[in-house]
Amino acid sequence: MVLKGINASAGVGLGRAVCIREEKLDYSAVPYSGKEAEKARLKDAIDEFNRRTSAMAVRIREQAGPKEAEILTGQITMLADPFMFSQMQEAIDGGSCAEAAADSILGMYADMFAAVDDELMRQRATDVRDIRTRLLSILLGTAGVDLSALPAGTILVARDLTPSMTVGLNKENVAGIVTETGGRTSHSAILARALRLPAVLSIPKALELVQDGDGLIVDGSEGVVVLNPDARTRGEYLSRQKDHQEQIAALEIYRDKPTADADGKYYHLYANIGSASEAEDAAQSGAEGIGLFRTEFLFMDRTSLPDETVQYEAYHAVSKTMAGKEVIIRTLDVGGDKAIDYLGLEQEENPFLGHRAIRYCLSRPELFKVQLRALLRAGAEEKNIKIMLPLVTCVEEVRSARELLEQCKKELAEASIPFDKEIDLGVMIETPAAALIADLLAKECDFFSIGTNDLTQYTMAVDRGNAKVEKLYTPFQPAVLRSIRNVISAGKRAGIPVGMCGEAAADPGLIPLLMCWGLDEFSVSAASVLATRAQIHRWHEKDFCRITEEALGLSTVSGVAGYLKASVTK
Numbered sequence: 001m002v003l004k005g006i007n008a009s010a011g012v013g014l015g016r017a018v019c020i021r022e023e024k025l026d027y028s029a030v031p032y033s034g035k036e037a038e039k040a041r042l043k044d045a046i047d048e049f050n051r052r053t054s055a056m057a058v059r060i061r062e063q064a065g066p067k068e069a070e071i072l073t074g075q076i077t078m079l080a081d082p083f084m085f086s087q088m089q090e091a092i093d094g095g096s097c098a099e100a101a102a103d104s105i106l107g108m109y110a111d112m113f114a115a116v117d118d119e120l121m122r123q124r125a126t127d128v129r130d131i132r133t134r135l136l137s138i139l140l141g142t143a144g145v146d147l148s149a150l151p152a153g154t155i156l157v158a159r160d161l162t163p164s165m166t167v168g169l170n171k172e173n174v175a176g177i178v179t180e181t182g183g184r185t186s187h188s189a190i191l192a193r194a195l196r197l198p199a200v201l202s203i204p205k206a207l208e209l210v211q212d213g214d215g216l217i218v219d220g221s222e223g224v225v226v227l228n229p230d231a232r233t234r235g236e237y238l239s240r241q242k243d244h245q246e247q248i249a250a251l252e253i254y255r256d257k258p259t260a261d262a263d264g265k266y267y268h269l270y271a272n273i274g275s276a277s278e279a280e281d282a283a284q285s286g287a288e289g290i291g292l293f294r295t296e297f298l299f300m301d302r303t304s305l306p307d308e309t310v311q312y313e314a315y316h317a318v319s320k321t322m323a324g325k326e327v328i329i330r331t332l333d334v335g336g337d338k339a340i341d342y343l344g345l346e347q348e349e350n351p352f353l354g355h356r357a358i359r360y361c362l363s364r365p366e367l368f369k370v371q372l373r374a375l376l377r378a379g380a381e382e383k384n385i386k387i388m389l390p391l392v393t394c395v396e397e398v399r400s401a402r403e404l405l406e407q408c409k410k411e412l413a414e415a416s417i418p419f420d421k422e423i424d425l426g427v428m429i430e431t432p433a434a435a436l437i438a439d440l441l442a443k444e445c446d447f448f449s450i451g452t453n454d455l456t457q458y459t460m461a462v463d464r465g466n467a468k469v470e471k472l473y474t475p476f477q478p479a480v481l482r483s484i485r486n487v488i489s490a491g492k493r494a495g496i497p498v499g500m501c502g503e504a505a506a507d508p509g510l511i512p513l514l515m516c517w518g519l520d521e522f523s524v525s526a527a528s529v530l531a532t533r534a535q536i537h538r539w540h541e542k543d544f545c546r547i548t549e550e551a552l553g554l555s556t557v558s559g560v561a562g563y564l565k566a567s568v569t570k
Ligand code: PEP
Pocket: 185, 292, 294, 333, 430, 450, 451, 452, 453, 454, 455, 501, 502, 503
């Protein structure tokens, strides 16, 4: 059976399905099998919890650092509390099964911590809830998939790919990813590309159609999944896989070349990252800097707020890895499709238009200042960090953020803590409002970076993750192209650098237009760095300007996309 989805991360993977199904933590049908038996079940589940949690901590220590691992080892310590354990045993003595005992006692502790008016205690409540969920999953036998111990050749099939799934993931054994939701610029897609794994997203009912152990082929370049392929189809895709690998290998000649067009004009080519550990990969991929560090992943991969030290260490590590090269770090872009449970964001009717990103941060100055201080400090040695604000829609937001930044500088100076006094503050242009007032925003900030993922979504009023409206969602829409052109020209007129960190920066069809309009910096996923450099290399100014003029003269998206595809494949 051939299933069609969205081509989200290029390459071909062949393997066997491992399905990650949402866990149902309903224990109402679990029988009570006597005091001793229930106590033994509880004890075994806690042992298993400790074993899994220690293994996760080891992986996280390697991938993210000791502070992140401490959260998990702290959970083991919490659950080892003898008083808490005796309370669970008492509940069993009173006739509760192990699940009910764990649920009620841990629930009671979570509520107790949550009621205390102290941020640290409330974070502990989140930890206890996390322990409860994971312990109940073990007791109910629903926590089947251990992502750190997948068999080789696994094709992961899930509703969605989340950052916490990727943290524990044993990537070497994963051949591909299939999800039921998400578009080309959704976070599942971004994570898959960062992991360099072939991925096809938005396959409706994938978890119903595919069972554990089914043979699967994932063609992330074409957006095709083949379920239980025959030998001939496997052979065909193995040869496509080889072609793809050869194409990647052919790009190696661009690794040490400067990013210049055929006339010798230079551009900056940076990489987008989602964690400090990805900076190394970015540096090795040939990127000349970091054009977007999505810091929300640092907040999502955990159960409580990362404090100033944790944040400082992450930003400082990237600054050091990229010493001598620019590192643009985006402040917390929470909300919309990026939920962070412990922040207690309220459910909203329209989360994409709601209390998110810079709006949320400005409403929580005490939380925002922790991040700003960490950024200021992290840039003290290399002076290569720049701060970027997400989802800006008006001048006031930039001014308020700058005011907080100045307060942080003052506080750090008073405490004699070193920081980068000259740190640049930039604005992400990813809303129609920001694009329309780009001239005004340019006077308030030091640089622009165009976020086409959201700019396309908001300009076209089309959900970036909804496969049903996917056809409208493309940067080749005349409305989006005009918007991009106007932003670059406003930045140029004001004399500030303009970059692009949305996925469109790596689109071969768009690259000639961006060069014509004078984009200074392209920031793409690490896996796309060399291909983007190769595209930039091939164009002379006279050609990219002719193509741009022709493309802008066309009034339909199909006309533009068709013309550009034909022009770049010549
Ligand atoms: C964008 O919107 O283009 C962008 C780069 O940010 P994100 O994909 O994280 O929303």
